[in-house]
Amino acid sequence: MLSPLREHLRDTFWFAPSAALALVCVLWLLAHWLDTAIVDELHRQQEYEAITDLIGLVDDLKTVVTTVSSAMMTFIGVVFSISLVAVQMASGLTPRVVRIFVRSRITKLTFAVFLSTFALSLLVLTSYSGETDPRRVDSVPVTQSVLTIVMVALSLLLFIAYVNATLRLMRVGHVVERITAEAFQVLHKMPRGGVDGDELPGESGQVGHSGRAGLLRDVNIARLVRAARRQDVVLRLIPRIGDFVVPGTPVLAVHGGRAPSRGALGYTVSVGVERTFHQDLGFGLRQLGDIALRALSPAVNDPTTAVQCLDRIEQLLAALAHLPLGSVGHRDRQGTVRLVQPVPSWGDFVDLGFAEIRTYAIGSPQVTRRLMAALDELLRLAPPERAEPLLRHRALLVQAVERSVPESAERAFALEGDRQGIG
Structure with a gap:
């Protein structure tokens, strides 16, 4: 990159x-x-x-x-x-x-x-x-x-x-579409090969953050790969994109040899006051979740906007369902992994997309019905080994609705999957 x-x-x-x-x-x-x-x-x-x-x-x-x-x-x-x-x-x-x-x-x-x-x-x-x-x-x-x-x-x-x-x-629909499009641009740029941390050489040192405090916005991948290749080591980014770092926070772990010089690692880590889409896979889900939560607040009370956000959250999670997550590797020209970058796991993405919306959706059957439909659809699309977080959120949604809605007919209505919410 x-x-x-x-x-x-x-x-x-x-x-x-x-x-x-x-x-x-x-x-x-x-x-x-x-x-x-x-x-x-x-x-x-x-x-x-x-x-x-x-x-x-x-x-x-x-x-x-x-x-x-x-x-x-x-x-x-x-x-x-x-x-x-x-x-x-x-x-x-x-x-x-x-x-x-x-x-x-x-x-x-x-x-x-x-x-x-x-x-x-x-x-x-x-x-x-x-x-x-x-x-x-x-x-x-x-x-x-x-x-x-x-x-x-x-x-x-x-x-x-x-x-x-x-x-x-x-228009909120177009804003939601723009956020989704930018999230897919990040997704398409992400390397497809996952990396198992156990396969890396032993850790030989760490490099601390020496700049100002802030959110880790992105890293200069090409420069880090060159520095690791020249030193014949593997670098592993310790914090994830979007984490808050302060001076002294370990940001790079060195595997297989001595750390590159400070000069070689200069201008490779960028921090700022807010997250960006450049390398942040979770930022799109974060924004969609924020819009949905604002729509579900009593001051706004706009469940239709929350349903629009759930449509796009399902779209993003469906695209992530079969991708290797957890860590991705960036290779040099010879095909050797030189930089390992952590990305959220499948469970992290599911929690980011559904946890807060599920909590605040109780009392809005339009949203709970759409959320149930999204969970059922993702259970159908995702591999069996990735079903656990989806089943967990589905069970928690059922429990929350059963506690909050006393009438059985209303509970059954609120928990019936509907791709339009109330279509």
Whole structure:
């Protein structure tokens, strides 16, 4: 897997607009050079009438560029206001889904193009000299003005796409779908080969965390594999992605030799204030569970949203049912395992997906019926050796409903599996 730098930049909002502003300055310099070259060529050919025509055209375009310069900041304010409203509504589902807006490509692209258009219009205005004598004109900003109009047209198209994307992200069904899609991206990147810890060479040392405290967001797998290959050892990540680590916490165990140098292990472990999807298999289930719990709270009382989350939780668990879990191995080019990374076990995933929802679903037959259907379906799909946690949650659900619902008919209704909850 490549360096997580790209994923870290996607979790920031400053990089794309900053890069766009730098790029538009380069484009303006190229356009300015092209305008100067055109006028120089016309001077060389003594086409002064053509220069006069260009000056007249630019005078007309200057009005458009001036209008764009004054109106674009207002347009940016409108987009920013829409984003704040969308983020506020999304945080009502769970604060952890706000990252969807931060990582949204269309949002970053829209802001980047709008800011670039505004900056370009200011730069173009500096190129208008007001000189009308074609023999004394050094440059006529025709290309720059046309480029500004093209950027305005692109801004309008992106605004339409941005509004459409933002309205979709304000719908809980689409948010749940996005979370599921990102969880499957992590799942598809995960190595398929499980690793038995008993097969590793004896542990010869440990490497402690030397950075700031925080949640383990991801590790630079490629760099760790290279360091282990050069030292001819196997490294084993001790905490799981998402664990909280403090300075001194053992993060790497070394098997089969001496630990790589601190320099070789530099910038291999990344911590932060919140979890990310980059290498975190359980983060998708965590977010879906949080949305379902918020929907089941007395203040919201929205069991249909909880059922939507259970649909996706079942989908994720069905995909995990036949995969080797517990630990995965990352190999070097020769096929030798050089890094062992712990991942949650099958029981951990089942608990993460169902434990809290099962606890708070009592009293909502729509949710208990959907939960019963999900457990029955996963019992059918999962291998027999993975049935235990599913049977445990099924038994606990039955016991909780029997304690809370005194009427036998209501109990039977609440415990009848239904893939729509109440369909």
